[in-house]
Amino acid sequence: xxxxxxxxxxxxxxxxxxxxxxxxxxxxxxxxxxxxxxxxxxxxxxxxxxxxxxxxxxxxxxxxxxxxxxxxxxxxxxxxxxxxxxxxxxxxxxxxxxxxxxxxxxxxxxxxxxxxxxxxxxxxxxxxxxxxxxxxxxxxxxxxxxxxxxxxxxxxxxxxxxxxxxxxxxxxxxxxxxxxxxxxxxxxxxxxxxxxxxxxxxxxxxxxxxxxxxxxxxxxxxxxxxxxxxxxxxxxxxxxxxxxxxxxxxxxxxxxxxxxxxxxxxxxxxxxxxxxxxxxxxxxxxxxxxxxxxxxxxxxxxxxxxxxxxxxxxxxxxxxxxxxxxxxxxxxxxxxxxxxxxxxxxxxxxxxxxxxxxxxxxxxxxxxxxxxxxxxxxxxxxxxxxxxxxxxxxxxxxxxxxxxxxxxxxxxxxxxxxxxxxxxxxxxxxxxxxxxxxxxxxxxxxxxxxxxxxxxxxxxxxxxxxxxxxxxxxxxxxxxxxxxxxxxxxxxxxxxxxxxxxxxxxxxxxxxxxxxxxxxxxxxxxxxxxxxxxxxxxxxxxxxxxxxxxxxxxxxxxxxxxxxxxxxxxxxxxxxxxxxxxxxxxxxxxxxxxxxxxxxxxxxxxxxxxxxxxxxxxxxxxxxxxxxxxxxxxxxxxxxxxxxxxxxxxxxxxxxxxxxxxxxxxxxxxxxxxxxxxxxxxxxxxxxxxxxxxxxxxxxxxxxxxxxxxxxxxxxxxxxxxxxxxxxxxxxxxxxxxxxxxxxxxxxxxxxxxxxxxxxxxxxxxxxxxxxxxxxxxxxxxxxxxxxxxxxxxxxxxxxxxxxxxxxxxxxxxxxxxxxxxxxxxxxxxxxxxxxxxxxxxxxxxxxxxxxxxxxxxxxxxxxxxxxxxxxxxxxx
RNA sequence: GGGCGAUUAGCUCAGCUGGUUCAGAGCACCUGCCUUACAAGCAGGGGGUCGUAGGUUCGAAUCCUACAUCGCCCACCA
Numbered sequence: 010x011x012x013x014x015x016x017x018x019x020x021x022x023x024x025x026x027x028x029x030x031x032x033x034x035x036x037x038x039x040x041x042x043x044x045x046x047x048x049x050x051x052x053x054x055x056x057x058x059x060x061x062x063x064x065x066x067x068x069x070x071x072x073x074x075x076x077x078x079x080x081x082x083x084x085x086x087x088x089x090x091x092x093x094x095x096x097x098x099x100x101x102x103x104x105x106x107x108x109x110x111x112x113x114x115x116x117x118x119x120x121x122x123x124x125x126x127x128x129x130x131x132x133x134x135x136x137x138x139x140x141x142x143x144x145x146x147x148x149x150x151x152x153x154x155x156x157x158x159x160x161x162x163x164x165x166x167x168x169x170x171x172x173x174x175x176x177x178x179x180x181x182x183x184x185x186x187x188x189x190x191x192x193x194x195x196x197x198x199x200x201x202x203x204x205x206x207x208x209x210x211x212x213x214x215x216x217x218x219x220x221x222x223x224x225x226x227x228x229x230x231x232x233x234x235x236x237x238x239x240x241x242x243x244x245x246x247x248x249x250x251x252x253x254x255x256x257x258x259x260x261x262x263x264x265x266x267x268x269x270x271x272x273x274x275x276x277x278x279x280x281x282x283x284x285x286x287x288x289x290x291x292x293x294x295x296x297x298x299x300x301x302x303x304x305x306x307x308x309x310x311x312x313x314x315x316x317x318x319x320x321x322x323x324x325x326x327x328x329x330x331x332x333x334x335x336x337x338x339x340x341x342x343x344x345x346x347x348x349x350x351x352x353x354x355x356x357x358x359x360x361x362x363x364x365x366x367x368x369x370x371x372x373x374x375x376x377x378x379x380x381x382x383x384x385x386x387x388x389x390x391x392x393x394x395x396x397x398x399x400x401x402x403x404x405x406x407x408x409x410x411x412x413x414x415x416x417x418x419x420x421x422x423x424x425x426x427x428x429x430x431x432x433x434x435x436x437x438x439x440x441x442x443x444x445x446x447x448x449x450x451x452x453x454x455x456x457x458x459x460x461x462x463x464x465x466x467x468x469x470x471x472x473x474x475x476x477x478x479x480x481x482x483x484x485x486x487x488x489x490x491x492x493x494x495x496x497x498x499x500x501x502x503x504x505x506x507x508x509x510x511x512x513x514x515x516x517x518x519x520x521x522x523x524x525x526x527x528x529x530x531x532x533x534x535x536x537x538x539x540x541x542x543x544x545x546x547x548x549x550x551x552x553x554x555x556x557x558x559x560x561x562x563x564x565x566x567x568x569x570x571x572x573x574x575x576x577x578x579x580x581x582x583x584x585x586x587x588x589x590x591x592x593x594x595x596x597x598x599x600x601x602x603x604x605x606x607x608x609x610x611x612x613x614x615x616x617x618x619x620x621x622x623x624x625x626x627x628x629x630x631x632x633x634x635x636x637x638x639x640x641x642x643x644x645x646x647x648x649x650x651x652x653x654x655x656x657x658x659x660x661x662x663x664x665x666x667x668x669x670x671x672x673x674x675x676x677x678x679x680x681x682x683x684x685x686x687x688x689x690x691x692x693x694x695x696x697x698x699x700x701x702x703x704x705x706x707x708x709x710x711x712x713x714x715x716x717x718x719x720x721x722x723x724x725x726x727x728x729x730x731x732x733x734x735x736x737x738x739x740x741x742x743x744x745x746x747x748x749x750x751x752x753x754x755x756x757x758x759x760x761x762x763x764x765x766x767x768x769x770x771x772x773x774x775x776x777x778x779x780x781x782x783x784x785x786x787x788x789x790x791x792x793x794x795x796x797x798x799x800x801x802x803x804x805x806x807x808x809x810x811x812x813x814x815x816x817x818x819x820x821x822x823x824x825x826x827x828x829x830x831x832x833x834x835x836x837x838x839x840x841x842x843x844x845x846x847x848x849x850x851x852x853x854x855x856x857x858x859x860x861x862x863x864x865x866x867x868x869x870x871x872x873x874x875x876x877x878x879x880x881x882x883x884x885x886x
Numbered sequence: 887g888g889g890c891g892a893u894u895a896g897c898u899c900a901g902c903u904g905g906u907u908c909a910g911a912g913c914a915c916c917u918g919c920c921u922u923a924c925a926a927g928c929a930g931g932g933g934g935u936c937g938u939a940g941g942u943u944c945g946a947a948u949c950c951u952a953c954a955u956c957g958c959c960c961a962c963c964a
Contacts, residue, residue, distance in 0.1 A: 280963090589926065594926080843945085
């Protein structure tokens with residue numbers, strides 16, 4: 010059969026993915042085998058595949074495929090997250106484009122639109138993952154708003170409420186004025202911004218010309234000021250205690266209070282207190298029983314309570330009011346100031362602290378086991394450095410605001426029967442709620458008397474149940490008992506607190522057990538210049554296009570080059586190109602092997618030696634690769650495979666066994682090579698599933714689906730005799746030296762040379778034929794005096810000489826010898842200096858001394874040899 | 887403001903508890919080759935006083951201390 014010169018990924022990828030699905034290799038059901046489980050970090054339902062997913066899912070697939078080949082019951086659970094804020098924002102945007110405002114729709118109407126949108130766009134990303142080769146058990150695809158899943162979310166809320174962990178309270182929350190919802194602390198990103206510090210003076214009430222000056226970055230909140238606060242120890246302001254000040258522009262009288270919270274050093278040492286718009290002020294306000302005036306609307310415009318600028322946007326007002334204050338003589342000065350401002354992770358608008366009634370989860374007790382079990386490595390982090398930040402967060406964990414003022418998501422199962430703060434019941438259904446409410450009030454309420462909370466739960470309040478709920482673990486034991494705890498979680502450090510920590514918390518709370526054994530943190534995929542990939546920068550390549558261009562295998566390999574755990578990956582298309590080239594290299598190894606027509610002829614000595622070496626080298630590499638997997642060193646694992654395939658297998662092994670031109674292949678060698686190649690394909694399969702499966706089938710007739718590579722047994726390391734490996738390595742060193750001499754002296758490869766070897770005492774002469782084959786050496790003379798006219802070199806104490814005729818230009822050879830002589834002499838001096846140091850000789854361990862003495866003798870021998878050589882050539886030195 | 891981590895070849899990174907895997911890998915670069923598996927390739931080669939300054943030690947990329955630079959996480963100083 011004719012095999013094309015270049016590997017064509019397109020046809021083989023679709024063919025083999027369909028084949029794998031058809032034969033249900035990815036399907037998993039509980040059985041007697043050891044399970045190996047990964048739950049996918051569910052991408053947003055509205056998302057499309059980006060480079061981060063590519064990296065993340067490639068790693069997961071590599072792990073799953075290897076586990077499958079190790080004979081484990083490999084189960085990779087796919088799914089998507091409803092992503093309440095992100096999805097709702099997209100639906101709102103889409104509706105707006107159609108001229109429909111969310112506010113014009115009822116909740117049900119809006120949700121209808123949302124579901125239509127979800128059905129249309131949802132899950133695109135999972136289809137894209139198939140192109141990457143992801144070996145998920147697709148029958149298990151889960152959506153966080155599936156019926157059973159939703160039920161588990163609501164039941165968890167109810168359970169935590171009953172346990173006293175969930176509470177409702179008025180708190181200062183992070184308000185997103187664009188999304189019109191509260192967000193959790195984790196969803197706020199602090200950015201350093203250049204702003205201004207405004208020094209504003211307030212008149213003291215009842216005075217003629219007495220002022221107090223405060224400093225603020227947010228002058229628009231002056232309208233909500235209800236106190237001025239100074240430090241009680243501040244001598245400058247003691248006379249003001251108990252007096253009142255007048256808020257500029259609106260002339261409201263506010264008290265001047267004293268509290269040690271105020272930093273005397275900062276600004277003017279006077280703080281304006283706006284309890285409605287600042288967390289600290291809120292606390293101060295409560296402490297000192299100060300009035301609260303909320304001057305902002307939910308959307309960030311000024312409210313009626315502000316009296317001025319009503320309905321105008323907060324940042325526009327900031328400019329206006331500073332001008333107005335200035336005009337009125339209140340602005341003392343304005344200085345540039347760099348401060349941190351919180352931005353919404355989702356909408357990227359500045360967060361507004363806002364007092365509102367929200368639902369919270371008490372975290373302190375709940376999170377204790379989750380801290381402990383990570384610190385003692387029951388749950389292991391890779392790399393472990395992330396344990397530090399995890400601990401830091403867990404030790405200072407704060408209550409989790411779980412209500413969101415959105416419609417898309419799991420609606421909070423709270424039903425109000427009155428407007429009082431505690432006039433509600435928590436229930437899974439309307440009917441149950443009604444019963445509870447009747448019981449609570451002792452009144453014959455009807456459904457119409459109850460109103461369910463309008464808010465939905467934070468998305469992460471559902472995703473934290475993911476490792477349990479994907480197995481329907483709250484309602485059925487069968488699957489969850491088998492698959493849980495899962496093995497490895499592969500995710501980004503960015504969501505360590507959002508998701509990883511909370512899954513661990515939920516795991517211990519609801520299963521009394523960790524959700525996964527290992528957490529592998531990937532880095533962020535950045536562009537070549539180190540910038541985060543983003544739509545707005547347009548620096549993110551389309552993964553689907555990349556796969557078209559370089560093949561899925563090429564891209565997978567490209568992603569894994571240079572991406573150690575926890576390190577950002579500087580993505581460069583060149584890496585995918587390298588991956589594609591690697592595919593092609595393997596492909597051409599197949600072409601070579603397939604071109605042989607083996608005969609029953611005698612096995613050449615070089616081939617026999619190379620085959621033996623490969624047996625041992627393979628064993629060594631299998632062990633090494635296993636070690637890398639165990640330590641989650643993915644890119645090193647890849648690099649080991651890459652170098653083994655390219656250098657050891659192709660460059661040395663195939664070249665050594667390859668029949669000379671015009672000769673045929675012997676069947677003994679051919680069989681051995683095929684067996685070795687098959688082992689290599691197995692090692693490569695998790696990395697490059699498509700091409701390896703393709704080659705696997707081209708290499709031999711595999712009639713039964715049971716013989717597919719995807720489920721082939723992982724290679725077992727045989728014995729590894731390092732002496733054999735070293736022997737071969739020495740042979741390759743000799744070959745390289747000879748090639749080098751040929752090149753430097755323009756000796757064509759086709760001219761056979763004779764090689765004289767001396768002092769190669771403990772050598773395995775079995776590898777001499779390999780030298781002869783690869784360096785075109787006609788004969789190896791052992792322990793025979795070499796002619797004086799020869800190129801020489803020394804490797805590990807043995808001397809090698811290649812005689813040359815008179816015609817060869819030796820000047821380069823002489824230069825090189827002199828250079829080497831100089832270097833070796835310098836080296837000798839250094840070693841001898843060390844050895845003559847009494848303290849070194851006394852203190853260094855025996856082993857080190859032996860090594861140093863050997864260095865000395867080797868160097869002396871080498872110098873003698875080179876000098877002898879030069880003398881023989883008639884050169885003075 | 888608190889914490890964590892990094893700094894090794896042009897780039898991306900290995901180098902575990904101080905001494906033969908100590909100065910490494912891949913890519914890039916340079917030179918010569920279209921040699922019947924592969925130019926998406928082959929063969930060969932150059933390149934780093936391991937951020938700076940001290941210290942411990944017979945011996946430091948490796949341990950200690952400062953400093954410099956960069957990154958990340960956490961944090962309610964207006």
